[in-house]
Amino acid sequence: MNPEAYYNLSYGIYLITAIDNDGKKVGCIANCAIQVTSNPSQLLISLNHDNYTCVAVRETKKLAVMVLGENVGADIIGTFGYKSSRNTDKFASIPYKNIKGLPVINDAICYFIINVKNEFETNTHTLFVGEVEECDLIKKDIPMTYSYYHKVKKGLSPKNAPTYQKGNDKGMEKTNGKTMHHFKCLLCGYIYETEDEELPSDFTCPVCGAPADQFEKID
Numbered sequence: 001m002n003p004e005a006y007y008n009l010s011y012g013i014y015l016i017t018a019i020d021n022d023g024k025k026v027g028c029i030a031n032c033a034i035q036v037t038s039n040p041s042q043l044l045i046s047l048n049h050d051n052y053t054c055v056a057v058r059e060t061k062k063l064a065v066m067v068l069g070e071n072v073g074a075d076i077i078g079t080f081g082y083k084s085s086r087n088t089d090k091f092a093s094i095p096y097k098n099i100k101g102l103p104v105i106n107d108a109i110c111y112f113i114i115n116v117k118n119e120f121e122t123n124t125h126t127l128f129v130g131e132v133e134e135c136d137l138i139k140k141d142i143p144m145t146y147s148y149y150h151k152v153k154k155g156l157s158p159k160n161a162p163t164y165q166k167g168n169d170k171g172m173e174k175t176n177g178k179t180m181h182h183f184k185c186l187l188c189g190y191i192y193e194t195e196d197e198e199l200p201s202d203f204t205c206p207v208c209g210a211p212a213d214q215f216e217k218i219d
């Protein structure tokens with residue numbers, strides 16, 4: 001098995017939101033959202049059983065999908081991709097509108113409101129297939145691909161993403177013969193490489209916006 005084969009599959013970066021049975025607004029980042037039929041238009045989303053968003057969608061059978069752009073705020077991926085709605089109000093400081101009863105953030109390219117029609121189980125993820133009730137454009141940007149997220153944003157696949165591979169969150173090798181130091185963001189796993197021994201105090205994570213004191217020196 002050559003894990004590099006997986007790096008050639010193409011994905012986007014999406015935000016999935018839902019409301020749980022108690023009316024709490026929840027949501028998580030997902031790289032797997034695809035249109036599977038056109039008449040009626042149906043989308044498929046893959047959510048890990050451990051994610052609270054998966055629990056809420058199972059309860060209410062409704063979700064919203066938002067396409068995120070290359071210029072999306074780092075706080076969106078940090079909040080929705082690396083924290084759980086179980087113990088966080090993810091919408092506390094994120095501007096959004098209620099559309100068909102679901103939270104749709106302003107910082108997205110477009111949205112789809114989905115009524116779940118079928119659920120398929122795997123050992124770790126539930127695949128939700130649902131019909132599009134409504135969709136519209138929100139703002140102009142280039143849709144972010146997963147490859148852009150990795151190469152430009154230097155983001156990593158967290159444990160609950162379907163694309164996670166064990167060991168892909170290790171530090172990087174030395175470059176150009178210089179001794180480089182590596183600092184890992186404790187929130188999102190981003191690894192910053194520098195010749196400096198310390199991070200500047202005003203440094204913030206380019207992926208999730210975490211401050212310098214949330215970084216751990218790896219080597």
Ligand SMILES: Cc1cc2nc3c(=O)[nH]c(=O)nc-3n(C[C@H](O)[C@H](O)[C@H](O)COP(=O)(O)O)c2cc1C
Pocket residue numbers: 013026027028029030031032046047048049050051052053054077080081082083084085086149155156157158160161162
């Ligand atoms: C780039 C990226 C892609 C992700 N893709 C998925 C995905 O497709 N499915 C999934 O269940 N989780 C995915 N995750 C992980 C969830 O967003 C993450 O576990 C989140 O904290 C779950 O929040 P919740 O407990 O509020 O649902 C991804 C995270 C990132 C940063």
